[in-house]
Amino acid sequence: MAKPPLLRFFSGLIGGTRAVESIVPRRTFDDVVLPPSTRRALDQALTQVTSHDLIFTRWGLGERHPTGLALAFNFAGPSGTGKTICAEAIAHALGRRLLLVRYAELESMWMGDTPKNVAEVFRLARDEQAVLFFDEADAIATRRAVSFDQGSQRESNLVVNVLLQELETFNGVVIFATNLAANFDPAFERRLRTHVLFEMPGVEERERIWRVQLHPTKTPLADDVDFRALAKRYEGSGGDIRNAVLKAALAAASEPGPDALKAIHQRHLDEGMRDVLAARRVMRQSILDGRALGATGPLEAVDALGSGLGRRAALALGLSVAALLVALAALAATVL
């Protein structure tokens, strides 16, 4: 039998961004700094997860009670707030692999095959006893809300049905990550046990995130580095801080002079963060400009689709009227 498309892709591709990746988790909760409310919600989720794993996997009750046991979470929050690391940390805490599914890519790669691929990733997760993580899961929800196209609407309904079926028979942990306040299908929403809200870090958290992004002993830091000042000055996410640190390290390393004398200074970190935040503003601006200039944004696309459908409907009506007239003429000719 031919391999399902997902498996072909999974086993065939080397490099590039993969739609599905099986990871041995390395990052732990020590690598994550979270605002207190997010931390509390996550601790509760972790307690549920560890007792679930103990009862249903290690104590074997999952084999006695095979349905309706999946623990499904929604990690919701802005980009760079630590959703992916926390999914990895949960898998690490359980001593399991993390099966990372980039949902948007899985969906765009094989139009029409998404429900089959979703079923396939559940099978992989079962085989590997992995924690299943659907990243970019907004697409599951939003496609349904904006789609006027019958084909993709049907497919997204099918995906939700497959997800519900699979959740019914999967007895592991499934995490969905979303950036928006996702507009999930109500039946699917009910199946998600807990929503963990990932908030942007405050000053305290940002200061600690700056620290955890550097190696405690190996990274050379100049005496002028002041994390508190950086945390107060820039309201970025953890992801922004990470990118700023990498930029700063690159700038410090490329300065002239012997390596032994090189160190990261406050000005490198300042410039790194300014660059990162400026790049984000440019991105946001170009998205807004694109809309203002009438480039095809989602709404315009829907309009275009609508007028396309209108034209096609008019054409079909015209053709049917013409066919009717020809038939009437033929009938008249026969009768006469």
Ligand SMILES: Nc1ncnc2c1ncn2[C@@H]1O[C@H](COP(=O)(O)OP(=O)(O)OP(=O)(O)O)[C@@H](O)[C@H]1O
């Ligand atoms: N709360 C945090 N504590 C420490 N580091 C963080 C935190 N949040 C983000 N980071 C850093 O930023 C990087 C990106 O974070 P992560 O991928 O977990 O964000 P995300 O919420 O999944 O973002 P996206 O929605 O874009 O996928 C991490 O690898 C880590 O280095």
Ligand SMILES: [Mg+2]
């Ligand atoms: Mg992520």
